[in-house]
Amino acid sequence: MILPYYIIIPLLAAFLISLIAGKKDNWAVILSVIAVSALLILSLFSFISMKEETITYSMSAxxxxxxxxxxxxxxxxxxxxxxxIISFTSLIFSIQYIRHLSMDWKYYSLFMLLVTGMNGVIITGDFFNLYVFMEIALFSAFALVAYGSKAEEFEAAFKYAVMGSVSSFLILAGIAVTYSATSTLTMAKVAEVLPAVDKKVIFWIGGLFIAGFGLKAAAMPFHAWLPDAHSSAPAPISSMLSGVLIKALGIYVMLRIFYNVFNAPEVFMKIFLVLGTISIIVGVFLAIGQWDMKRLLAYHSISQIGYILLGMGIATPLGILGAIFHLFNHAIFKSLLFYNAGSVEMALGTRDLRKMGNLMKLLPTTSQTSLIASLSISGIPPFNGFFSKLIIIIAALQAGLPWYAVFAIIGSLLTLASFMKVQRYGFKGETVIDSSENKIGWRMNSAMITLAVLCILTSLMVVPGIKEVTLDPVVKVIADKTEYIQLVLGGMNGN
Amino acid sequence: MRQNDGMTLIVKTVTRISVWMILLYGIYIIFHGHLSPGGGFAGGVIIALAFLNVMLAYGRKFTSDWLNIGFLHDLESASATLFLVIGILGISIGGAFLANFITKGELFALLSAGTILPLNIIIGIKVGMSLFLVAWVLAGSKTVKGE
Structure with a gap:
């Protein structure tokens, strides 16, 4: 059984790093690269081999x-x-980027704890276990946001810590109410008992969870911490936070709880629709006025999370397909954009778009990959962002929600406008800069190129034939809703 | 011993006597975790408090001479690693992560309950060292004005 290894491998790496790393970071780099590549191989292998199976594993037997x-x-x-995928490329990108800041093994140890927390949240089938792993991921994220140890970074980390604790409290309260209503913490068992429980209790739990996990996912009324935290962190950490953390802790858990446990009640789907649409529009309006490149990208994360919530709220199989496809695509292009911002910051020492210029000559790889990522996020064919947004918009029209589709299109156009601003002022700006402060090494370039290639390759996932083996099993898990009970508990009895 | 560091002679004398009792109580709580209320976490906190008492009464300099901070740091990481090793041994011998793989012993005896006792000891070391080191680092940090 490989299930516990998703948690054991990064956790072991984190503590071995702190045990054997001396003053230098050589061992830390080697160990963490081994751990993350092992996780990449394990997860790819299990994704390809599992298809529509459900595997369960009882801890301590x-x-x-x-x-x-x-x-x-x-x-x-x-x-x-x-x-x-994102943690592997982030780690490769980190090696040069973090050495430029300091030769420190602590970064890699915290990075592995962040991966542990996320993998734990994703793989667990138990409410309280989920809460514990969420805290592991969050606390390492707080420390990593403050990694540069400047005043503004501490401020951002503190703000993040306060908001994170508020959301964790709401979630813990939700778990407590769930436990008192159902007398169990296993998700499948809770799902089994819930239909017999008073309807009002479900609304109460659902409200707490939407507020709690909505804060983690930074959907619109709960977004205030995100721009600070994501723009102050070191670039590879920004890409981890924006690319995967808000999705693993926010969106994934909401999908699991509201579909597989709560059986997708109508009210909450409406709430997702409205929250998603507000996030799309307001997020993009806030983004378009920014001149700080990383802040602009952080506001776009809110807007793109809105698309995913919109797809979730539509609740038809096509809408869910759009949501999970956009989830994956956003992880890839937003991480790539944060790498670009990091490499520009390292080369020029600024994140201000007005102070950039003629980057095409200075940083050819960075500017070309950023062009690909900008086209992806703005939804230009043939890049992956186009297909996922198109699916969400078609799903909205099919479900008889034309106004939501219109808002999604407006959001997409404004995204295009704000990335034209990035390209026009930032990468093709008029400021003439003769030489860069630091050279961008092959590791950073290869991380960017890998994700740029993936931006095009992942759009193949909608091709019939490939779609059946990649996205369709995932949609089936979500769209089958409380079929999850049978799959989990049935598998247990079989063993 | 530097007489000028830390608090007054009264506090130092009381600490010198009481710190061993606090440590012993912490160890007792850890070792009886599987029999009575308490366990690794609670006992670890008490151990950390014993060390903190010394730090408060005698000052940082004396404490860093008395304790090897680098060793405590290694002990902290090693205990976490050891916990995972026991967990993995559970996979290879007991069939599941953290499954019991040694004899369960006699009910209510000190050496009973399988791997719970060694795990409690490991958690006690981990929690004790972590809490003490957190307080140590916080007490040693200098306030730097941000720009």
Whole structure:
């Protein structure tokens, strides 16, 4: 059984790094690269081999009502693949970027703890276990946001810590109410008991969870911490936070709870629709006025999360397909854009778009990959962002929600406008800069090129034939809703 | 011993006597985690408090001479690694992560409950060292004005 290894490998790496790394970071780099590539291979292998199976694993060999259960199905493997790809490229990008700041092994140890927390949240089938892993991921994220140890970074990390604790409190309260109403913490068991519970209790739990996980996902009324935290962190960490953390802790958990446990109640789907649409429009309006490149990208994360929520709220199989496809695509192009911002910051020492210029000559790889990423996020064919947004818009029209589709299109156009601003002022700006402060090494370039290639390759996932083996099993898990109970508990009895 | 560091002679004398009792109580709580309320976390906190008492009464300099901070740091990482090793041994021998793989012993005896006792000891070391080192680092940090 490979399930516990998704948690064991990064956790072991984190503590081995702090045990054997001396003053230098050589061992830390080697160990963390080994761990992350092992996770990448494991998750890709399980995603390809599993198809529509559901595997469960009882921790300490205690069966379901007593122990903690780990669950892996197509949705889990899909998100694990996403996390592994982004953490692998982020780590490769980090090696030069972090050495430029300091030769410190602590960064890699915290990075591995962040991966542990996310993998744990994704793979667990137990409410309280989810809360614990969420805290592991969050606390390492707080530390990593403050990694540069400047005043503004501490401020951002503190703001993030306060908002993170508020959301964790809401989630813990939600878990407590769930436990008192159902007397169990295993998600599948909760799903089994819930239909017999008073409807008002479900609204109460759902409200707490929407506020809590909405804060984690930075949907619109809960977004205030995100621009500070994501723009102050070191670039590879920004890409981890914006690319995968808000999705693993926010969107994935909401998909799991509201679809697989709550059986997708109508009210909450409406809330997702409205929150998503507000996030799309307001996020993009806030983004378009920014001159700080990383802040602009951070506001775009809010807007793009809005698309995913919109797809979730439509609740037809096509809408869910759009949501999970956009989830994956956003991880890839937003991480790539943050790498670009990091490499520009390292080369020029500024994030201000007005102070950039003639980057095409200075940083050819960075500016070309940023062009690909900008086209992807603005939804220009043939890049991946186009297909996922198109699917969401078509799904909205088919479900008889034309106004939501119109808002999605407006959001997409404004995204295009703001990335034209990035390209026009930033990469093709008039400021003439003769030489860069630092050279961008092959590791950073290869991380950017890998993701740029993936921006094009992942659009192949909509091609019939490939779609059946990649996206369809994932959609099936979500669209089958409380079929999850049978898959988890049935599998337990079989063993 | 530097007489000028830390607090007054009264506090130092009381600490010198009480710190061993606090440590012993912490160890007791850790070792009886599987029999009575308490366990690794609670006992670890008490151990950390014993060290903190010394730090408060005698000052940082004396404490860093008395304790090897680098060793405590290694002990902290090693205990976490050891926890995982026991967990993995559970996979290879007991069939699941953290499954019991040694004899369960006699009910209510000190050496019973399988791997729970060693895990409690490891958690006690981990929590004790972590809490003490966190306080140590916080007490040693200088306030730097941000720009």
């Amino acid at each position: 205690w069966s379901i009502p007593y122990g903690i259960v780990l669950v892996q199905d197509a949705l889990t493997s899909f998100i694990l693949v996403m996390v592994s």
